[in-house]
Amino acid sequence: MDLNKTISSFFNERCRVGESCVVAVSGGADSMALLYLTHHYHNHTKTGRFHRIISATVDHGLRPESSDEAKQVGKWCEGLGFEHALLTWEGPKPKAAIQKKARQARYQLLSDFCKVRGAKYLITGHHKEDQLETFFLRLFKGSSVRGLAGMSAHREILDSITLLRPLLECTRESLEVYLKTCNQPFISDPSNDNSDFERVRLRQMITFMRQKGFNVDAISDTIKHITIEDTFVRTLTKEHRSHVFSSDTFDTKIFLRLDPFLQRELLRDIVWSLSQKNHPPKFRDVDALLQKVQEGKNFTCAGYVWRYDKDLYTLHRECKVRRAKNVPLL
Numbered sequence: 001m002d003l004n005k006t007i008s009s010f011f012n013e014r015c016r017v018g019e020s021c022v023v024a025v026s027g028g029a030d031s032m033a034l035l036y037l038t039h040h041y042h043n044h045t046k047t048g049r050f051h052r053i054i055s056a057t058v059d060h061g062l063r064p065e066s067s068d069e070a071k072q073v074g075k076w077c078e079g080l081g082f083e084h085a086l087l088t089w090e091g092p093k094p095k096a097a098i099q100k101k102a103r104q105a106r107y108q109l110l111s112d113f114c115k116v117r118g119a120k121y122l123i124t125g126h127h128k129e130d131q132l133e134t135f136f137l138r139l140f141k142g143s144s145v146r147g148l149a150g151m152s153a154h155r156e157i158l159d160s161i162t163l164l165r166p167l168l169e170c171t172r173e174s175l176e177v178y179l180k181t182c183n184q185p186f187i188s189d190p191s192n193d194n195s196d197f198e199r200v201r202l203r204q205m206i207t208f209m210r211q212k213g214f215n216v217d218a219i220s221d222t223i224k225h226i227t228i229e230d231t232f233v234r235t236l237t238k239e240h241r242s243h244v245f246s247s248d249t250f251d252t253k254i255f256l257r258l259d260p261f262l263q264r265e266l267l268r269d270i271v272w273s274l275s276q277k278n279h280p281p282k283f284r285d286v287d288a289l290l291q292k293v294q295e296g297k298n299f300t301c302a303g304y305v306w307r308y309d310k311d312l313y314t315l316h317r318e319c320k321v322r323r324a325k326n327v328p329l330l
Contacts, residue, residue: 027187030125
């Protein structure tokens with residue numbers, strides 16, 4: 001695989017000319033390869049697609065050496081001619097679910113930085129093995145088709161910022177080989193080998209399965225098939241949404257005529273958009289809501305009071321001080 005061609009095709013297909021972007025650079029092999037590939041693309045493209053490219057590193061402050069490592073990453077970025085920003089996760093650190101909360105803090109800091117700098121795109125270095133780990137992580141948690149579709153290469157996140165993952169088809173090994181040709185060192189985070197973390201144990205499991213002769217890489221094809229099916233479901237859901245839901249009404253007469261699978265997906269999609277959260281609601285919560293809708297009961301969720309009358313729910317913003325009487329909570 002020609003990595004420069006891969007990233008060039010990705011940016012040309014998915015990015016508008018004249019927009020600015022932020023490249024997330026931790027200093028690991030994947031993000032350093034991303035930095036070099038973006039640098040090569042920017043210097044060789046005839047269109048000058050990006051108005052400005054800014055590199056950004058998040059110092060989580062979880063290890064004593066993290067501050068010095070982040071400064072070193074800054075020097076590497078500036079050495080390529082990129083502006084560099086060091087973002088720090090302030091405040092006390094959690095004692096449980098550290099990786100999950102660190103990831104949430106990282107995306108929040110990077111998204112806020114994109115807003116401040118007027119960057120349309122946030123680019124990260126997730127690669128093929130990351131996608132495999134995500135698949136298994138979600139599989140073991142009973143995820144739906146949408147979850148098993150894995151990480152999207154192109155996704156809208158908060159405040160109309162677009163998250164781009166151009167390296168999802170690239171292996172970790174190919175990125176490390178590429179860095180060697182660039183004579184560029186990278187930083188190895190010891191937490192990547194700490195089996196206390198679930199994702200690390202999954203990584204070790206994938207390695208074990210390969211050693212035992214399982215064609216783990218074929219799962220990448222499975223993810224592609226699931227992604228195609230998920231895209232179809234999303235399109236179908238979007239088509240029916242306008243007939244069922246407006247900004248403040250929900251038509252149960254039309255909704256209950258739909259296939260049960262589509263009812264579930266559509267209700268989940270609506271509640272997710274109302275909540276304005278990064279992740280969709282869990283299906284067990286959606287199923288509880290669906291039962292209330294089928295029974296025509298009033299309820300409160302996603303910051304709205306849903307009041308039922310004659311095949312129609314009317315949605316009102318939930319009052320934070322005084323809650324409407326006789327409206328059961330989900």
